[in-house]
Amino acid sequence: MRVLVTGGAGYIGSVCTELLCDRGHEVIVYDSLWQGHRSAVDPRARFIQGRPFEPGNIATMMAEVRPEAVLHFAGDILVGESMQNPGKYFRNNVACSLEFLEAARAQNVRKFIFSSTAATYGHPEQVPITEDAPQRPVNPYGEAKLMFERILTWYHRIHGLEFVAFRYFNAAGATERHGEDHRPETHLIPNVLKVALGQKPHVEIYGTDYPTPDGTCIRDYIHVVDLVEAHILALQPGICGFYNLGNGGGYSVREVIAACERVTGRRIPAVEKPRRPGDPPRLVASAARAMRELGWKPRWPALEDIVATAWAWHQKYPDGYPD
Ligand SMILES: NC(=O)c1ccc[n+]([C@@H]2O[C@H](COP(=O)([O-])OP(=O)(O)OC[C@H]3O[C@@H](n4cnc5c(N)ncnc54)[C@H](O)[C@@H]3O)[C@@H](O)[C@H]2O)c1
Numbered sequence: 392m393r394v395l396v397t398g399g400a401g402y403i404g405s406v407c408t409e410l411l412c413d414r415g416h417e418v419i420v421y422d423s424l425w426q427g428h429r430s431a432v433d434p435r436a437r438f439i440q441g442r443p444f445e446p447g448n449i450a451t452m453m454a455e456v457r458p459e460a461v462l463h464f465a466g467d468i469l470v471g472e473s474m475q476n477p478g479k480y481f482r483n484n485v486a487c488s489l490e491f492l493e494a495a496r497a498q499n500v501r502k503f504i505f506s507s508t509a510a511t512y513g514h515p516e517q518v519p520i521t522e523d524a525p526q527r528p529v530n531p532y533g534e535a536k537l538m539f540e541r542i543l544t545w546y547h548r549i550h551g552l553e554f555v556a557f558r559y560f561n562a563a564g565a566t567e568r569h570g571e572d573h574r575p576e577t578h579l580i581p582n583v584l585k586v587a588l589g590q591k592p593h594v595e596i597y598g599t600d601y602p603t604p605d606g607t608c609i610r611d612y613i614h615v616v617d618l619v620e621a622h623i624l625a626l627q628p629g630i631c632g633f634y635n636l637g638n639g640g641g642y643s644v645r646e647v648i649a650a651c652e653r654v655t656g657r658r659i660p661a662v663e664k665p666r667r668p669g670d671p672p673r674l675v676a677s678a679a680r681a682m683r684e685l686g687w688k689p690r691w692p693a694l695e696d697i698v699a700t701a702w703a704w705h706q707k708y709p710d711g712y713p714d
């Protein structure tokens with residue numbers, strides 16, 4: 392298939408581009424490079440650098456590329472920043488996403504796949520979380536993703552556009568070539584591994600008074616390759632709707648640090664800090680729907696195996712991507 396990957400210079404999009412190229416798809420990456428890295432784009436893909444968002448420029452690009460499917464990873468991703476600057480999130484993650492969707496519809500794109508998030512659930516009433524659990528976001532990042540989910544539903548009802556929105560839990564891990572290099576890096580596992588590399592003196596634990604067994608937040612970590620495999624399965628015709636992607640197992644911040652110590656064989660000092668605003672205590676997925684309807688099965692369900700792939704990448708590229 393000819394596939395447009397928006398945000399394909401970023402963490403998850405670059406891994407997706409690599410796997411799509413491996414399977415012989417024709418991949419066009421569109422990325423503004425506001426985040427992400429030019430050198431993270433697989434050389435087998437065509438790269439188009441996105442310009443600042445102006446009405447019409449995405450439609451022009453889409454008409455030139457004429458993809459059969461759009462995988463829409465592009466977006467701003469920081470929950471904390473969205474609490475400071477909500478407009479940035481509604482503009483990029485809703486208004487700009489709508490430009491991609493409209494342009495895709497105008498070109499009769501067969502499938503639109505969207506990166507949604509567990510943050511649409513807010514503080515869940517129960518875990519594991521199923522797709523029909525109440526969605527009450529507690530930050531503008533989650534709210535913007537939920538707004539776009541609803542836009543997709545209306546486009547499906549009115550225009551018949553086939554979409555898949557994946558609600559990712561916590562993406563982690565790496566391939567040999569592509570890993571996580573956000574700047575600034577706010578995610579737990581890469582920050583812990585930077586301590587193991589000696590690049591940071593300690594990791595900060597945000598909150599030790601949560602209602603969890605060890606007082607720290609629990610998350611469901613999923614290998615980025617498993618995440619991407621679900622997208623590739625979702626390219627099949629007839630797959631449409633909302634799917635959680637996680638492993639169904641939760642690990643606390645302290646458990647993640649301990650797993651990283653075992654994998655790296657290095658001691659990782661930690662400093663306890665206050666809670667980070669907007670963090671729910673426990674997010675764990677039920678991905679039963681994706682398993683049932685897509686035939687999806689994670690290959691890397693164990694946290695230590697996920698961390699091992701991230702550690703291999705960080706050791707190979709201690710300064711991340713060169714640009
Ligand atoms: N990393 C996670 O654990 C996680 C969890 C849930 C959801 N998500 C979602 O998955 C997607 C990818 O996340 P990531 O971790 O790879 O982020 P990332 O920041 O590494 O990649 C996003 C890429 O999108 C690009 N971009 C942003 N706005 C753009 C625009 N308007 N036009 C063109 N390019 C643009 C950036 O330059 C960047 O390269 C995001 O939509 C994010 O909200 C990620």
Ligand SMILES: O=c1ccn([C@@H]2O[C@H](COP(=O)(O)OP(=O)(O)O[C@H]3O[C@H](CO)[C@H](O)[C@H](O)[C@H]3O)[C@@H](O)[C@H]2O)c(=O)[nH]1
Pocket residue numbers: 468469470508509510559560561577578579580582594595596597598608609610644667670674
């Ligand atoms: O240095 C750090 C970094 C994180 N944490 C804690 O570790 C847990 C995981 O934090 P991450 O920043 O790695 O991930 P989040 O769960 O905050 O965010 C991820 O999941 C969200 C959905 O809930 C969003 O989709 C977001 O884009 C995605 O990165 C949280 O409890 C956080 O407070 C620390 O204690 N120290």
